[in-house]
Amino acid sequence: MSGWWPASVRRSTALSAALLCAVVFTLGWLGTRELLSKQLSDSAVAATRVQLDGLAEAHRSGQPAQLYGDAVFEVVDESGREVASSENLHRWDPAWTPLPPAPAGAPGDWTVTTKATLKPGDHPQWREYREYTVVGKVTDRDGHRFTVYLFVSPWETLRTLATFDDTLVFFVPLAVLITALAAWLAAGRALRPVEAIRRELAEVSGSRLDRRVPVPPSRDEVARLATTTNETLDRLQQAYDRQERFVADASHELRSPLANLRAGLEVALTHADRADWPAVARRSLLDVQRLQRITADLLQLAVDPAEIPEDVVDLADVVGEQVAERALEPGPAVVSEVDGPAPVPGEAVQLERLLRNLLDNAVRHARSAVTVRLRREAGEAVLEVVDDGPGIPVADRERVFDRFARLDDARARDAGGTGLGLTLARDIAVRHGGSLRAEDGATGARLVVRLPLGGM
Template identity: 40%
Template structure:
């Protein structure tokens, strides 16, 4: 199995990158600093030695056997063209500092000369031609001024100090990066630890949310919102499953009881009556299952492409199909165009109309109009109405009021829940509102030409 050298920790990776970059940067800085220090020290020595040599030429007698010096430039020599030391300071001795001569086109030359005893930084100055001609018959003479090379330039001490500074600075930068990244990622570790504790059986826990508006704080807030939605969805699913099992248990138990009775007492039970009862119970189960499938598809299926629909014409068409029972009177204020699924909206209107006619005393009024960018369909009956505390309960799955159970014993209690789900999928709302008499269902859908962004 190949071994990877790449660290898995973000903290380690960032620290390695910071260490590499800081090493490169500080190395470049160290090289530049080393060069600047060397140049500055040498330039200072060259300036002092040139000044001392020029001063000696101009003001001291050339024949002075031992020129005195009180500066760091303690090596002074007066040398002829054959390399003989004619005069020298006490520290310079009688051996020439160097054999280097200034070029013919320049009177001054700087340099460093090394021997077994050490290196010397010097300045060589050629005497002026007039003085040379007058005193020595044109034979060139030279003045050397210098000093022993400072220890910081003589060896690799400066380079070692610079390298040590680079290593220390890079180490400090790496430690700072390690500390900063660790402190930054500390909330991530806390979020990870808390997330590991959250299980499907207990979704009430939330991850710690750090202050501020940085990416980690936004991640924590988003995670908590997601956990809240997940908890709500799981609770709804559990409640839905509980209600479904309760609603299915009764007809299944009744069916089982009838069949068991027919099996135990074949001579006393009317077989035809048992089969008819079993068929009725099976139809009820089938209706409940079909409604459950419709409700499940509304929550999970990908919506089909919408089409333009004249809601007023669709209401009139569905009202005309209601043949038996109280009459349905429709009122429209002209074309009311919406975007939606025609089959689903027909199902909603049919369910609302059937429900209204079931509870109406004499008639059902359906009004289609436009209001504030929405198409509004009002289905009102003149029955007993719905109590205010039950106006939201009727949209819950399997919730059936006493009057509904009496008028439609075979109902599943899923019709209004499916209607609200369809309307919600169309970015609309379906509610029970106040009415002078009877129940009043109000459906609102965004108009096709409306400039608004409805909230699902």
Template identity: 40%
Template sequence: MTVIASVVMSLLCAIAAIFVLITVRGTAERYKTEQIAATAARIAYQVKRDRIAPVLLDETDADVQVIDPHGRIVSRSAAILTRPRMAAFRPVESSPQASKILCHSLAFPGRCMIVVAFRIEQPDGLWTIYAADDEVPWHVGAPLPAAILTGSALLIGLTAVGTYETVRKALAPVDAITDKLADITATDLSQRVPVPKFRDEIRRLAETANQTLNRAEMAVERQRRFASDASHDLRSPLTAMRTEIEEALLHPAQADWPARGQALLDSLDRLQALVTDLLQLARLDAGAPPKLERVDLGELAAHELDRRQRKVDVVRDLGGGAVVVGDRLALARLLNNLLDNGERHAVSTLKVTAYAKAGEGVLEVVDDGAGVPPDKRELVFQRFTRLDAARSKDAGGTGLGLPIARQIAQSSGGTLTIEDSPKGARFVLRLPLAPGDGHVH
């Protein structure tokens, strides 16, 4: 930025210098021409009064030649006493005066001169007075280029220093943000980058960086809690299995090996369910693209209910028209998680309903159990969360079924919530209807 600003200022100074030189030179040239013309007019006055001498000793402002009607030089300045006629042009009839810049005059070899011709009428004819002086040089005078160069150098220097300091101060917050980001590690995400006081792009950068750090810290914290909860839940079936085996080995003759084997299988089932749920969560967290297809929620629910071993009575109300776009396997997993949860908490009956309403496909799973208090309805969708009632009724749940179900619903562009019900818990899945399916139930 400093180099660019300096180059631009240099170009501006060069343009300004050329403009100043041209303007001052033009002004100086006009002024000098007027001085030469004034000298010629004064000599013309002397000619009119017949007071002209053959040699003009007092003319120092310009070199003068007086030409009679026959073209003879009748008077001249002492400095050009022996030189030939300096010019041949004459003023036009409409003007008594004319001026030219001559660079090839025989009277001034190797010099460019401003020559003014002044015409006067005498009884014997037209007389011409020529007055000449050196042309104004392009630099006008030595002090002018020196002043321009000095001023330009000062301007360019001030521009460079000012630009450098301005950019340095403007980017100082970026350096501070960079240094702070370099200090932040994955083990300590509590630090935040400094936010500048001015509301500009760098402040937005700092605020965005802090928001990103907030999300990263929350994500890392969730991962830590998840790892802690997962290790605890995985350790429980392993501990139970080890206990069963150690007790049997202490008294192998008295051990009921079939019962021990069944207990080990139960623990293995729980362990397998946990691992399956953890793998499903890992796939969902990775954001793997789903295999999209048209799915009829009613047909999907009927198919899944037909192949399940029912632990409670199931009431179906699976109307048509609830056709959505989603991953069939993922939606089947979502439904089975809701059915597993409903069967664990239902007293005797589970109701499954599917219908279309207001551009959405809706699937409801309602049990006749104790239900979920309103203040705990979001809590049950957190990972490894099981309410006290659930723990006392059934210790076989992993605490991941409902979080997985909600994450599948959200990845499919829908929602999964717990809504009011006269009795028990009412889980409601809402997904956008597939294009072309706008039936209303």
């Protein structure tokens, strides 16, 4: 912003409106004046031609001419000698040279419009010192031809233009002032809601995210700005609330294994001579491993998601590898039902982790069996993990994907989980352009992943 231009929106709006009004009115003034001048001049020429006809007829009949005011005329013969003129002509221009006669052989209706300048020698500032429009025509008398000239009087035109200028000199600045004032008031009225929004936003802080800006009743850009601002504040508050819950849950989840680890070590050290140190080490190792899993999952959720590579992964291979690994572990039987290849764009390690987390969750809750199904459907790869456990109530099918969310009956049993497995699985599915939902199943829980298919 330059130094002379105001930084205030209200002032700059008023100044811009005033400048624009001044330019428009000035151009309109000049254009209208030019048009008015031309029309007045044409009217004056037309009126003078009528007088010229009367002057020519009077000269031909030898009667005195009926002219008005200080009309200036001249009559010249065929040789160019002046035979008659008004007394003003030589008084206003003592060195006046007669105008030329009509050309030889000119028809009887010959007319001409020309220019002539009167030059008062001793008084160069006289108003008569100017260029005049002169109209002329041919007439005859006693068998001789004469050319009659009559000067067009500019005074009526000049008086009208002067009155026009005097009027606009007053009204144009007045119009500019009124426009600037109207722009000032309109800008103030338009910016009043913006100022209210600014004041309310100034009160928003980390501990007062519940404040919202006022939305004006109008449906203009300011109202949309206020609505968008409130929607943004809603998202910020939701993110802040999620962060607070996440920190509280993370603190709780980390506190339990740390407390167990500390208690076990303190008891063992208190009775060092009777402690079963291998057993203490095994219990401590389990707690450390649980801490490690929780920390790894927290880091995975905390970092910004990396861009998914453009590789193509066959989910059939991922299912086969994961099911084969589970066959070597104790617990419920894990079987697969694969209809064929299911190539999807993505990262193999992340997709393996998605399925591993779903299988970990299913194995912990299954009574005897877990089934993994893979099929292609409407341009998508559909991966289902079904267990024969107690299942997920309909009201909790979204809550199970929240961080550290566990159902009440599962919390006592789920000693090995971190509460982040399903959250991470859904995060991976969404980042691969798909979805993860808990749906109805014949027995137990049924988690369904849908991913867009890709070529191989």
